[in-house]
Amino acid sequence: MMIGTLLRLGRRELHTIISRETIKPSSPTPSSLHTYNLSSLDQLIDQKYVSLILFYQNNGNSNLSAHDKAREIKKSLSQSLTRYYPFAGRLCTPTTTYVQCKDEGVVCVEAQNDRELKTFQHISEQDSNLDQLFPDSLDGTNIVGVQLNHFACGGMGVAVSMSHIIGDGCTLGSFVNYWASVTRYGSAGHEEVLPLNPHFICSPTTNSIRPEVKVINHGYANxxxxxxxxxxxxxxxxxxxxxxxxxxxxxxxxxxxxxxxxxxxxxxxxxxxxxxxxxxxxxxxxxxxxxxxxxxxxxxxxxxxxxxxxxxxxxxxxxxxxxxxxxxxxxxxxxxxxxxxxxxxxxxxxxxxxxxxxxxxxxxxxxxxxxxxxxxxxGFPYNKVDFGWGKPVGATLALKxxxxxxxxxxxxxxxxxxxxxxxxxxxxxxxxxxxxxxxxxxxxxxx
The missing domain is CATH 3.30.559.10 (Chloramphenicol acetyltransferase-like domain)
Structure with a gap:
């Protein structure tokens, strides 16, 4: 169902939101894991989103249509969230020191863009056009959001926004590689997936709130x-x-x-x-x-x-x-x-x-x-993220x-x-x- 359309006048550029849904873990999270405590290092991080987009050409490596690719990637995301269970959780408030993991799910947006993939392949994080490729409905309590972008050339951009308080760029890289591995092999139990399993640190419970992180305003212009x-x-x-x-x-x-x-x-x-x-x-x-x-x-x-x-x-x-x-x-x-x-x-x-x-x-x-x-x-594994239709031809990691x-x-x-x-x-x-x-x-x- 079509949810909305964004038309940027002057550039004759059309960006259409095709669908918006919530992807939940394929298996429920056990009650013993309903609370994920942030580590003492996590609590020093400001609430921002680390955003990664991977660009894939339509080079004939797969017989799947764009619709089929989207269906497969959503299915494997659901399977992957069973392992990465905190990613489907929520922060009760922007300052709490734990994630409530009750399978609220990940926002997944699918969009059609009338521009060519190469237009975005080397785009800067400073370019406002980059924003439209990422999910726009994250309110600070969401841990992860996903957007699948279909370009006019048949290529695809897989965008992931992850709350910085849950992890760093290495965490995001590990997650997307695990997710891609599940997509390629169709089952979370495949032997090729196992070496990529996440490792969680057991952090003690704290009754405090996360401290406010002081930001230095450099005042740079242009x-x-x-x-x-x-x-x-x-x-x-x-x-x-x-x-x-x-x-x-x-x-x-x-x-x-x-x-x-x-x-x-x-x-x-x-x-x-x-x-x-x-x-x-x-x-x-x-x-x-x-x-x-x-x-x-x-x-x-x-x-x-x-x-x-x-x-x-x-x-x-x-x-x-x-x-x-x-x-x-x-x-x-x-x-x-x-x-x-x-x-x-x-x-x-x-x-x-x-x-x-x-x-x-x-x-x-x-x-x-x-x-x-x-x-x-x-050395980060972004250039190796293969969902089954080849490695990406470009990647942009942006921390707003x-x-x-x-x-x-x-x-x-x-x-x-x-x-x-x-x-x-x-x-x-x-x-x-x-x-x-x-x-x-x-x-x-x-x-």
Whole structure:
């Protein structure tokens, strides 16, 4: 049944909501699991939605029609929610510290868009056109929402919005891969599904409410995004350059730097240079790097562990002498080493709260002036999510939050490099995208 139509005049663009329904777990959740307590790390996260959309071409890999694909994917979602039972639950209020898991279900919207898939394939999270591809009926108490988008070319966009309080990007990646695996093999009991089963942390009951998360308002204006692709051959050259710089100076040598380390260093250095050139003087800058810490525990956690298992590395650059590539890489490595040896989730939460206190009190004024966030999705399984009609040709992960400048890194679909989405103020971007050193390592793929 047709529920509604959105017509965007001027662009002659038609976006039609075909159906809206609630998908419930295929098997009821046992009464012993009706309450899912948020961990001490989950309780430090603001209530936002992490939104992922995967784009699939109609390339003839499947004999199923668009209608049949939608039917199969809804059926497997119902089966998957039996394992990921908190995802079908609700928060009683936006500040409660537990999820009530009584099979309320997941909102599932199906939509038809008259534009081509390629129009959205490299879209920025800053583009308002992205919003129409995600479910619009989530009120903050929903844990997960899904929207299936059918494009004019026959391709499909599978969009998932997950409450950040239930998990991070790794949690979302594990869920969609499990869901895809169930779709491919038609049964949650298939042996190919079992290794992807979720791992839940048992968290104690608390009578408190989740604290309000302080958001720093940076006050950036005219933010724009550009995509830059860095082939692996060029990243190897960049690694060699970093190693050579470190070996020629008084700093300790750098061995085997990763692609993410050297590319983050290059982007951060270039962005600082652009801001300095615009203003005419260097100002202290800060690099923030969210980091998955599942493998930083003394007893490592499975990658399928559900929850917010992350921390933030902070690399301050207070002087121009510290803005060299090899110096930034060395600082990133030092910050990474400090995350090792986590004893427990509570230990990780205490460390994170200490960092938030420091940033909120001592350095918030400087941080608000010039800070960059670099989120790396390299190695995340988004490009491998196969529902039975092939791997996605593109993926966009968006976390709608306060305005921010920085970089989002992800593997190219062919695995032969890294695609970096760079978000800067307009004047800075005009300088950034013409930097000769940065351009020597990449090919530009503009939005």
């Amino acid at each position: 933010l724009i995004a550009r995509n830059f692709v860095f082939p692996n051959t060029k990243l190897s050259e960049l690694k060699n350059k970093v190693i050579a710089l470190a070996s020629s100076g008084p700093t300790p040598p750098i061995k085997n730097p990763t692609r993410v380390e050297v590319l983050t260093s290059l982007l951060y250095k270039t962005a600082m240079g652009a801001a300095t050139k615009k203003s005419g003087c260097f100002k202290p800058s800060y690099l923030f790097m969210p980091m998955d810490i599942r493998n930083k525990f003394v007893e490592k956690l499975p990658q399928t562990t559900v929850g917010n298992l992350g921390s933030v590395m902070v690399v301050p650059t207070r002087h121009t002498t510290a803005s060299s590539l090899h110096v930034i890489v060395a600082k990133i490595r030092d910050a990474k080493s400090q995350l090792e040896g986590i004893q427990s989730v509570q230990h990780a939460a205490d460390n994170f709260k200490s960092l938030l206190t420091k940033l909120g009190n001592e350095e918030s004024e400087d941080i608000a002036k010039r800070s960059y966030v670099c989120s790396s999705l390299c 939050s306060e305005d921010k400048i920085g970089f989002v890194l992800k593997d190219t679909p062919d695995g032969d490099g890294i695609e970096a989405q760079v978000i800067l103020e307009k004047e800075d971007m005009e300088i950034f995208e013409n930097d000769n050193e940065m351009l020597s390592f990449c090919q530009i793929n503009q939005l």
